[in-house]
Amino acid sequence: MMRGKSVIHLATHGYFLSGACGAKLKAEGKPDALAAMRLPGAIEERITNAELGENPLLLSGLVLAGANNHDKKDDADDGYLTAEEVTALDLTGTRIVVLSACDAGLGKLERGEGIMGLRRAFLLAGAQNVVMSLWRVPDKQTRELMGYFYDDWIKTQNAGAAMQTASLKMLESRRKKGLSENPLYWASFICVGNPLRN
Numbered sequence: 425m426m427r428g429k430s431v432i433h434l435a436t437h438g439y440f441l442s443g444a445c446g447a448k449l450k451a452e453g454k455p456d457a458l459a460a461m462r463l464p465g466a467i468e469e470r471i472t473n474a475e476l477g478e479n480p481l482l483l484s485g486l487v488l489a490g491a492n493n494h495d496k497k498d499d500a501d502d503g504y505l506t507a508e509e510v511t512a513l514d515l516t517g518t519r520i521v522v523l524s525a526c527d528a529g530l531g532k533l534e535r536g537e538g539i540m541g542l543r544r545a546f547l548l549a550g551a552q553n554v555v556m557s558l559w560r561v562p563d564k565q566t567r568e569l570m571g572y573f574y575d576d577w578i579k580t581q582n583a584g585a586a587m588q589t590a591s592l593k594m595l596e597s598r599r600k601k602g603l604s605e606n607p608l609y610w611a612s613f614i615c616v617g618n619p620l621r622n
Contacts, residue, residue, distance in 0.1 A: 515551045518551045520551070526559070529613075559612050569590055
């Protein structure tokens with residue numbers, strides 16, 4: 425489906441439901457935590473039917489177009505892309521995947537495995553580098569940060585260095601404008617993978 429795409433940029437909503445959330449969903453049957461995230465009912469159904477706590481790749485994902493119009497008869501295209509589904513993609517030759525979405529870099533720490541979530545899923549699918557956020561990010565500032573990122577990445581072809589440069593440019597820009605220097609606005613995105621394979 426995506427094989428051969430050099431760059432994949434997904435600007436959407438991301439989520440990660442922690443193990444504690446999973447245990448609560450199992451115990452109560454009704455996912456209050458999901459309601460707080462304002463995700464549509466389709467993801468509630470998916471998560472309550474999943475083996476929560478067993479597979480962290482089912483607890484993280486991206487919300488895509490059509491998720492709020494999910495037809496329960498068509499589970500194959502419900503508008504949600506879980507990390508588990510990402511592992512089935514063929515991203516051979518993809519140099520960089522940019523997940524411009526909240527919480528895209530979160531996951532469950534597994535001993536001997538690292539962080540299990542979207543970051544692991546995209547690397548397993550074949551992406552050489554993945555750019556993602558570690559917390560909820562504001563839209564306007566994320567657009568500006570991504571502009572700095574792509575300006576530098578196009579020149580250097582090094583995603584890790586480009587993200588570092590973009591973050592510092594964002595911080596400098598905010599200082600010059602007298603805006604908040606809170607890391608929320610400039611330090612949320614990281615790059616994982618193999619920068620030497622850019």
